[in-house]
């Protein structure tokens with residue numbers, strides 16, 4: 001059972017007040033892009049996980065756990081418990097999504113493992129677990145996991161796990177600049193809180209950007225570029241000041257939008273057309289500001305059996 005699962009970029013990430021459970025209330029507009037991990041699950045006596053970089057990808061997989069710490073293993077155990085079966089599966093992950101890059105690679109693998117293991121262990125005509133059930137189970141594994149099951153473009157509220165699909169038109173053309181070394185998501189949220197405290201800023205309850213929704217619904221790349229926002233960008237830049245140069249380069253080379261992807265350190269650039277995306281990717285590559293320059297399109301579907 002083989003499942004392909006996309007990376008995400010956050011088109012709007014508005015971070016509200018911190019909650020009693022330590023999470024922040026968000027308005028999180030997710031957008032799935034055509035950069036995919038592949039997760040394969042086969043029947044096996046026990047649960048085991050193997051991780052490799054996808055062919056031709058230069059993803060650094062050394063820091064990805066292959067034990068119970070791997071989010072795909074946690075997903076498999078959750079599905080087994082829900083179905084009342086033994087979690088016997090050999091899970092193979094081929095990674096093309098940067099690790100700890102702010103593109104939800106681990107969450108993507110968890111979503112793919114939910115779909116793959118549910119199909120592997122529940123092969124009746126009418127499966128016990130529906131896709132909605134898997135979206136719901138995903139929330140137990142992480143705030144970004146439900147979206148990786150759903151895909152497309154969606155507005156997430158709560159800690160980002162309560163999703164509503166957004167209306168979009170056409171295809172948007174993206175260029176991503178990856179970095180050497182990741183950023184820890186909890187550390188970036190903590191830096192966001194710290195910066196707000198020293199600046200005396202109170203976190204306002206987040207609201208969905210109307211300009212963003214209109215640009216998505218009309219397929220207006222320039223409008224979308226102008227409406228991109230990320231409250232985690234300032235803390236990510238504080239922790240990794242070199243990202244400023246990467247964002248500046250994207251602006252200089254004509255991107256219609258530039259921002260840090262989620263908690264970073266990957267930077268995302270929106271181009272107006274496919275041709276512009278090619279030119280932008282080439283210019284960024286030539287500038288040598290990133291580990292790797294990747295191109296992708298969005299929106300694309302969530303975890304899909306291939």
Ligand SMILES: C[C@](O)(CO)[C@H](O)COP(=O)(O)OP(=O)(O)OC[C@H]1O[C@@H](n2ccc(N)nc2=O)[C@H](O)[C@@H]1O
Nearest residue numbers: 022023024026142143144145159160185186189262263
């Ligand atoms: C930055 C984003 O990737 C944007 O989509 C997400 O908000 C993070 O999602 P994730 O990696 O799935 O995060 P989780 O595994 O749920 O939480 C990891 C940590 O991130 C912080 N966290 C996450 C989500 C949220 N709404 N508020 C938070 O403060 C918390 O410190 C939490 O302990």
Ligand SMILES: Nc1ncnc2c1ncn2[C@@H]1O[C@H](COP(=O)(O)OP(=O)(O)OP(=O)(O)O)[C@@H](O)[C@H]1O
Nearest residue numbers: 070071099100101102103104105106107109144185
């Ligand atoms: N299957 C997995 N792939 C990648 N990392 C994993 C996986 N399972 C567990 N991890 C752990 O999770 C950490 C964060 O990895 P991930 O690639 O999901 O970060 P991220 O893309 O920044 O996440 P997000 O955008 O959701 O905040 C890694 O450093 C690694 O230790």
